[in-house]
Amino acid sequence: MSIKKEEDRSYPRKILDYMEGFLVSKTLFAACELGVFECLHDSERPLSAAEVARALGTSEDGTERLLSACAGLELLSAQRGDEEVLYRNTEMSDRYLTKASPQSLYHSIQYNSKTIYLCWHYLTDAVREGRNQYQKAFGVSSKDLFEALYRSEAEMVKFMQLMNSVWNICGRDVVTAFDLSSFRTIYDLGGCSGALARQCTMAYPECTVTIFDLPKVVQTAREHFLSIEDKRILFHEGDFFEDELPEADLYILARILHDWTDERNVELLTKVYRSCRAGGAVLVVEALLSEDDSGPLTAQLYSLNMLVQTEGKERRASEYRRLLAAAGFSHIQVQRTGKIYDAVLARKQ
The missing domain is CATH 3.40.50.150 (Vaccinia Virus protein VP39)
Structure with missing residues (x-):
């Protein structure tokens, strides 16, 4: 067996990827919530982290790190300018992550971030108990499933926006x-x-x-x-x-x-x-x-x-x-x- 193959066997790449998978999800969620893709879509040219931060009202340091991570995830493309890195949306992000696109998944992402992610915090309890976790996640009874799902008008609209975006992609x-x-x-x-x-x-x-x-x-x-x-x-x-x-x-x-x-x-x-x-x-x-x-x-x-x-x-x-x-x-x-x-x-x- 080669040294390279032995090294590969001793490095748990897949487990590490799975362990840190939520970091990827939350990077995507945060970028959508802050309006990163909308900002870059509306711009006629690539923008620096400082320009995006000013447009969004966010810290320059935090914005630079977020944009860099999005570039690593191939959600943004990055190019080195004369003095700074400039960012723009990829074609995929323009199509699926901007609100105005007919194929936008923006609302699906929001629902995953604001609702599903909170329920999954109690996945261990769900496996132990064999039941859903609305009571722990949101303090509402799940005796009537859709009363829990539609626990407020805003939550109902969020769910409907989720379904709307899903069928715009998969319906045909x-x-x-x-x-x-x-x-x-x-x-x-x-x-x-x-x-x-x-x-x-x-x-x-x-x-x-x-x-x-x-x-x-x-x-x-x-x-x-x-x-x-x-x-x-x-x-x-x-x-x-x-x-x-x-x-x-x-x-x-x-x-x-x-x-x-x-x-x-x-x-x-x-x-x-x-x-x-x-x-x-x-x-x-x-x-x-x-x-x-x-x-x-x-x-x-x-x-x-x-x-x-x-x-x-x-x-x-x-x-x-x-x-x-x-x-x-x-x-x-x-x-x-x-x-x-x-x-x-x-x-x-």
Whole structure:
């Protein structure tokens, strides 16, 4: 064995990377929160740390260190000027980290920083207790999951902004994983901001999509997220566990089933089956775990997040097949997109 290989074996690079992973996340979070990427996007030329600090009202020393770290993470490009280092956004940062970009992940980052990160402080307790950690993280009861999730209007808007940015990035992949053009009347249960409904109407111009969600969510979606000019996106106020579901050709459950226990999911899917027209279907959108527990890592980490935040978990395709079959659905198909979220289509004969 070479000396180089022996040295590599004695240096725990991967463990060190994992141990310090939160430093990377918080660097990204802080840069977004302070407005670093907006500042550089708005500038017509690269800026020095001193110029960015003056624009943001931050310390020059702290700003220089933050910009240097962002350059190391390839979120910024750095070039040496005559007397100082000058910074500008990378193409990736301009596209995904500035608020005005159609593909912005800014609000997802804010939600991760301000909400999810605080819940994960109690991950050890969540594993010990087997339940979410809203009580410890925010001092609110999680007896009603969405009362905890939407514990204030500001928190509800933050969550809706998170979902909006997620579906602006991933929505088209999941609504086109199968050909849904034969389904004209679609209900998006828990449709939140309407971003996935919008992706659906763009992909299938002949369909109408109704967002079925809690009254306060529908009101906020109408006011802040969707244009009233889009006549193919409608609204229905209700609680899908408590209220009757209108008849439709297709129901979309996107990032819904992972919030709940198997028992609650069979209850919901049975309601969907009963309301679904003959020949209709349900489209389940989730991050699917592999059958042999080998990954994907993102879905495995998301499942831990479900532990600290909800009553549910991420599941394997076979588990969703069992839940759908238990509710009466058949001809269950699975389509992996190669990205975060996958699609499962099940039909009612």
